[in-house]
Amino acid sequence: xxxxxxxxxxxxxxxxxxxxxxxxxxxxxxxxxxxxxxxxxxxxxxxxxxxxxxxxxxxxxxxxxxxxxxxxxxxxxxxxxxxxxxxxxxxxxxxxxxxxxxxxxxxxxxxxxxxxxxxxxxxxxxxxxxxxxxxxxxxxxxxxxxxxxxxxxxxxxxxxxxxxxxxxxxxxxxxxxxxxxxxxxxxxxxxxxxxxxxxxxxxxxxxxxxxxxxxxxxxxxxxxxxxxxxxxxxxxxxxxxxxxxxxxxxxxxxxxxxxxxxxxxxxxxxxxxxxxxxxxxxxxxxxxxxxxxxxxxxxxxxxxxxxxxxxxxxxxxxxxxxxxxxxxxxxxxxxxxxxxxxxxxx
Amino acid sequence: xxxxxxxxxxxxxxxxxxxxxxxxxxxxxxxxxxxxxxxxxxxxxxxxxxxxxxxxxxxxxxxxxxxxxxxxxxxxxxxxxxxxxxxxxxxxxxxxxxxxxxxxxxxxxxxxxxxxxxxxxxxxxxxxxxxxxxxxxxxxxxxxxxxxxxxxxxxxxxxxxxxxxxxxxxxxxxxxxxxxxxxxxxxxxxxxxxxxxxxxxxxxxxxxxxxxxxxxxxxxxxxxxxxxxxxxxxxxxxxxxxxxxxxxxxxxxxxxxxxxxxxxxxxxxxxxxxxxxxxxxxxxxxxxxxxxxxxxxxxxxxxxxxxxxxxxxxxxx
Numbered sequence: 001x002x003x004x005x006x007x008x009x010x011x012x013x014x015x016x017x018x019x020x021x022x023x024x025x026x027x028x029x030x031x032x033x034x035x036x037x038x039x040x041x042x043x044x045x046x047x048x049x050x051x052x053x054x055x056x057x058x059x060x061x062x063x064x065x066x067x068x069x070x071x072x073x074x075x076x077x078x079x080x081x082x083x084x085x086x087x088x089x090x091x092x093x094x095x096x097x098x099x100x101x102x103x104x105x106x107x108x109x110x111x112x113x114x115x116x117x118x119x120x121x122x123x124x125x126x127x128x129x130x131x132x133x134x135x136x137x138x139x140x141x142x143x144x145x146x147x148x149x150x151x152x153x154x155x156x157x158x159x160x161x162x163x164x165x166x167x168x169x170x171x172x173x174x175x176x177x178x179x180x181x182x183x184x185x186x187x188x189x190x191x192x193x194x195x196x197x198x199x200x201x202x203x204x205x206x207x208x209x210x211x212x213x214x215x216x217x218x219x220x221x222x223x224x225x226x227x228x229x230x231x232x233x234x235x236x237x238x239x240x241x242x243x244x245x246x247x248x249x250x251x252x253x254x255x256x257x258x259x260x261x262x263x264x265x266x267x268x269x270x271x272x273x274x275x276x277x278x279x280x281x282x283x284x285x286x287x288x289x290x291x292x293x294x295x296x297x298x299x300x301x302x303x304x305x306x307x308x309x310x311x312x313x314x315x316x317x318x319x320x321x322x323x324x325x326x327x328x329x330x331x332x333x334x335x336x337x338x339x340x341x342x343x344x345x346x
Numbered sequence: 347x348x349x350x351x352x353x354x355x356x357x358x359x360x361x362x363x364x365x366x367x368x369x370x371x372x373x374x375x376x377x378x379x380x381x382x383x384x385x386x387x388x389x390x391x392x393x394x395x396x397x398x399x400x401x402x403x404x405x406x407x408x409x410x411x412x413x414x415x416x417x418x419x420x421x422x423x424x425x426x427x428x429x430x431x432x433x434x435x436x437x438x439x440x441x442x443x444x445x446x447x448x449x450x451x452x453x454x455x456x457x458x459x460x461x462x463x464x465x466x467x468x469x470x471x472x473x474x475x476x477x478x479x480x481x482x483x484x485x486x487x488x489x490x491x492x493x494x495x496x497x498x499x500x501x502x503x504x505x506x507x508x509x510x511x512x513x514x515x516x517x518x519x520x521x522x523x524x525x526x527x528x529x530x531x532x533x534x535x536x537x538x539x540x541x542x543x544x545x546x547x548x549x550x551x552x553x554x555x556x557x558x559x560x561x562x563x564x565x566x567x568x569x570x571x572x573x574x575x576x577x578x579x580x581x582x583x584x585x586x587x588x589x590x591x592x593x594x595x596x597x598x599x600x601x602x603x604x605x606x607x608x609x610x611x612x613x614x615x616x617x618x619x620x621x622x623x624x625x626x627x628x629x630x631x632x633x634x635x636x637x638x639x640x641x642x643x644x645x646x647x648x649x650x651x652x653x654x655x656x657x658x659x660x661x662x663x
Contacts, residue, residue, distance in 0.1 A: 275381060
């Protein structure tokens with residue numbers, strides 16, 4: 001099925017919106033009425049047809065617009081792409097994984113032809129066609145990870161596995177929920193998770209690390225993470241905080257349903273074969289409160305989750321300014337009906 | 347656990363004790379690429395009992411048409427290596443896991459010293475392919491009993507040239523670890539794989555010379571040792587299982603139909619770790635994964651290689 005790519009923006013006039021189909025397939029992250037951190041990792045196996053987990057990497061109606069937004073962010077701040085020199089094997093592993101998956105899952109949009117090490121990649125939506133030698137960086141116009149990273153929705157971090165931990169030694173990060181690649185590059189697992197409240201005490205991070213160190217080739221895993229963002233802005237980076245931080249002050253009882261977005265990250269992790277590194281993929285989905293409320297069980301669930309949210313998490317996720325207003329806005333949808341465990345819209 | 351269906355494409359006797367096996371995918375497609383130092387776990391069915399043993403991949407990581415492993419016939423084998431030597435034939439289908447690397451090269455290392463004893467050469471065969479591709483500075487020190495036991499010496503001489511140094515017991519040439527490790531530039535990493543005495547001597551020498559712990563790498567897969575039979579209780583599954591002398595705890599759990607997590611099955615990766623809820627005897631820890639204090643606490647056990655003594659051992663499974 002060919003996708004219809006929308007023309008829309010994620011900055012300034014914010015013309016981003018979700019179609020009915022995109023709302024229905026939104027990866028709603030709350031199966032229960034209360035939220036707490038857990039190692040909610042599951043195998044990244046093929047999901048239901050049409051779901052965001054149907055394929056290895058999800059391409060949707062926002063693909064072209066997101067790639068354009070990524071290009072703008074990288075032009076304004078080239079430091080959003082970083083790769084330490086020892087990560088070159090991992091870069092090529094990443095090329096093989098992503099091009100192979102896209103060509104297999106979306107053959108009408110992407111093709112990959114291999115003649116030995118001479119590969120021809122065609123990306124029809126973005127109008128790109130290149131022939132290069134796999135493993136020979138001089139045959140591509142950019143570093144391999146940079147080249148293909150720009151042609152994918154979401155952010156990617158390549159983690160080097162050494163000294164019994166993982167180091168964030170390469171990344172292309174333009175749609176992050178307030179964290180900085182320039183700050184985190186070269187850091188170890190414990191260092192970059194240091195700021196997460198309550199998780200360290202719960203031992204969640206140590207357990208997750210142990211699990212990931214044993215991540216196997218051919219058995220990727222996934223989890224969902226979430227936060228809330230004012231306006232459908234992909235680039236909520238600390239570097240550009242002056243451009244988006246004050247948006248929280250514009251939220252009022254009238255516009256909250258349009259302005260406040262649930263931001264869900266579909267995080268997937270893959271072991272890379274030749275480098276033994278791990279790809280951490282963070283695919284961002286945005287939906288405003290009004291669109292969530294189209295499905296009553298989602299509105300009820302979100303109300304209960306937010307109403308019982310731990311104050312540390314409200315602060316950590318940057319929701320302090322508009323949180324009470326959001327709970328009030330959602331309350332009108334909640335009749336107290338008991339909801340079954342699960343995340344389906346209906 | 348996701349397994350790959352392969353068949354044996356070739357078998358070669360390389361020394362009196364070592365056989366080399368070539369595997370290809372049963373359906374003729376390519377095998378996954380891997381990194382130097384990786385291993386696979388091979389499943390074999392011996393009279394209805396499934397043995398799963400880890401073996402290092404020896405081929406070049408760049409070649410994905412076939413995998414290569416070598417198996418040394420073990421004198422005190424519980425059957426696995428003897429079965430591989432006597433019963434596995436060309437064309438036979440086998441199941442293997444995806445490659446897993448617990449012995450990877452430190453890519454930021456400035457120089458790499460590889461020390462192999464006997465069959466311990468196997469993980470280095472694929473690492474050398476990676477080191478050569480990266481143009482890295484390395485030395486391979488390969489010790490074996492006598493010329494006919496130097497399974498891959500000729501092949502290595504050809505691919506490594508001056509980087510290879512051989513030590514042959516029967517010729518009374520010995521590796522002087524102290525001399526080797528006391529004169530290396532900053533940023534050198536040392537890797538050892540071989541008999542237990544050699545691994546221990548290398549680790550101790552390096553530590554005594556003040557090498558940083560994260561520059562010292564070793565791999566030593568353990569076979570589950572034969573021991574006294576004992577009983578275990580699985581609390582969540584609510585079953586009692588007898589572990590016979592020749593079976594590992596993990597094998598006994600699997601034979602009883604209880605699903606347990608595992609990866610390397612050699613006491614290295616930590617994946618099969620179980621919580622000990624109750625015990626009235628001693629835990630016989632044989633793994634390389636738990637720290638000494640964890641072992642002393644009697645709270646955790648690795649069922650792939652460890653055993654117990656006593657009347658009661660209750661596990662959280």
